[in-house]
Amino acid sequence: MKKTTFPAFLSTALLIYCFWLLITGQIVAIFQGRASWEVLVAGALVSGFVSLFTARFFIHRNAFYLLAPKRFFSLLAYVFVFLWELTKANVDVAFRALNPKLPVNPGIVKVPADVKAEYGLSMLANSITLTPGTITMDIADENGKTNYYIHWINVKETDPAKAGDAIKGTMEKWIRRIWD
Amino acid sequence: MNELIFFAICFVVLALTLLYRLIKGPSVADRAVAADSIDILADMALILFALFSGRGIYLDIALVTAVLGFIGSVLVARYLEGRL
Amino acid sequence: MRIAIDILIACSVFFAFAGVVGMLRMPDSFCRMQSSTNIATFGVLGVIIGGFLYALTVLHDTSMAVKIAVLGVFYIVTNPIAGHAIAKAAYRHGVRPEKDMTIDKYGEDLEQND
Numbered sequence: 001m002k003k004t005t006f007p008a009f010l011s012t013a014l015l016i017y018c019f020w021l022l023i024t025g026q027i028v029a030i031f032q033g034r035a036s037w038e039v040l041v042a043g044a045l046v047s048g049f050v051s052l053f054t055a056r057f058f059i060h061r062n063a064f065y066l067l068a069p070k071r072f073f074s075l076l077a078y079v080f081v082f083l084w085e086l087t088k089a090n091v092d093v094a095f096r097a098l099n100p101k102l103p104v105n106p107g108i109v110k111v112p113a114d115v116k117a118e119y120g121l122s123m124l125a126n127s128i129t130l131t132p133g134t135i136t137m138d139i140a141d142e143n144g145k146t147n148y149y150i151h152w153i154n155v156k157e158t159d160p161a162k163a164g165d166a167i168k169g170t171m172e173k174w175i176r177r178i179w180d
Numbered sequence: 181m182n183e184l185i186f187f188a189i190c191f192v193v194l195a196l197t198l199l200y201r202l203i204k205g206p207s208v209a210d211r212a213v214a215a216d217s218i219d220i221l222a223d224m225a226l227i228l229f230a231l232f233s234g235r236g237i238y239l240d241i242a243l244v245t246a247v248l249g250f251i252g253s254v255l256v257a258r259y260l261e262g263r264l
Numbered sequence: 265m266r267i268a269i270d271i272l273i274a275c276s277v278f279f280a281f282a283g284v285v286g287m288l289r290m291p292d293s294f295c296r297m298q299s300s301t302n303i304a305t306f307g308v309l310g311v312i313i314g315g316f317l318y319a320l321t322v323l324h325d326t327s328m329a330v331k332i333a334v335l336g337v338f339y340i341v342t343n344p345i346a347g348h349a350i351a352k353a354a355y356r357h358g359v360r361p362e363k364d365m366t367i368d369k370y371g372e373d374l375e376q377n378d
Contacts, residue, residue: 022334023243025236025327090306094279097286097299106295106361108370129344132301135294135351137370149370151351153298183270184318190277194284201287201296209293209354216346217287217300220339221280224311227332228273231318239331246335250342257349260357 004052008059012051015058017044071178078174085169086131093132093153107155108137111164113146114172120179121146127171134167188228195221212256219249265321269314276310283307292361297351304343312336 020043021027029035066072096103115121125136128150137149147160150167157163198221201214223242230238258264279302286299312332319329355370 019334022330025330027330028327031326086305090279090302093286093298093302094282094306097282097289097302102289102291104291104295106292108368110370110373125348126344129348130301130305130340132305133298135297135301136348137352137355140373149373151294151298153295184273187273187277191280194277194280197284198287207293207354207359208357209350209359210296212350213293213297213300213347214287216350217283217303220304220308223335224276224280224308227311227315227335230328231315231323234323234325236325236328236331239328239335243331243335243338246338246342250346253346254349257346257353260350260353 004055005059007062007064008055009048009051011064012055012058013044013048016047016051016054020047066178074174074178078171078178081170081174082127085127085171089131089133096153103154105154106151107158108149108151109155109158109163109167110160111148111150111167112160113139113148113164115146115175115179117179120175123179124168124172124175127175128167184228184232188225188232191221191225191228195225208256208260212253216249216253219245219252223249265317269318272310272314272317274310276307276314279303279305279310280307293354293359294351294361297347301343301347304339304347308336308339312339 021030024043026035026039026043030040066075113121113124115124121139125139125148128134128148129136133153135151137151140147140149150163152163152167155163157166195218198214198218202211202218205211205214223245226238226242226245230236230242255264283299283301283303286302287296290296290299312335315332316329316336319325319332
């Protein structure tokens, strides 16, 4: 378990405070000029108190890493890349389910991951799980290389590298651009 | 205005259809996934009803059910793995 | 504007319907999980975007719109975690499809390690 550093504490507190502002509707009150400062200060105190205990679970490296402009715009672009992949996969699985013949060919393939950073690895795994048709089942280290085990509803390739190209598509390139 | 409540009824009917999988499902994982999906569909119906009636309070209820559904499915998963 | 919102929500209903049909028809547990992802992505996204636009343009209620957007981000962030946890736990617990899978690397590697 890592110790809590001050930048990690600060970034976690800011994140929790922004989430609180959004969820309670205080952000609208600020823009309309009817927010009372007592409420805002109470929220800041509580989010600081909470982030004292939770910062060490969230932040494992430089806390304000994502705020460099290049990475931030890559993240924004990744949202659209991901939406495109999501649309293709959604239409594919929806028509596969509605097809009277039910053309499924399930299997679990092993796929290498070329991302180094641990946030990047978990982001790629979550993106793969979120696209219908593929679910990441496990991550394993095998003599220095990281592998995903992916359940795939329609196995086209059994070779690891080719299956990786078919599943990950363009997502991996953008994630490497964000986190490496 | 009226079409929102019509879509909400569609979501409720879909959720009720999914009850079949919840009752019959041969394994525990099927039941957990079906319960999670029913939760999501009910939340969609709640959002549409909040828009239909114009009251924000239903959105808070939808948020609470979303958090509880997520915690519930993670809890079932940890229990199945024997690490609870 | 109203028509665009209706089309978005109708798309969402269609994908949720496809997901429910898939969950009822698919042959084994893991394929059913794939169909449930269908409900949780496009079945949610259409309602979220449509509801956001509806709250902004028709109801003129910004706090409701912000809350709906937060709800959508919450679904997108938490759903893959729950799906991954249930899939892994079900496999480790011994859930297997009735029909043999085409390829099962995970089972082979688990047997080697034990």
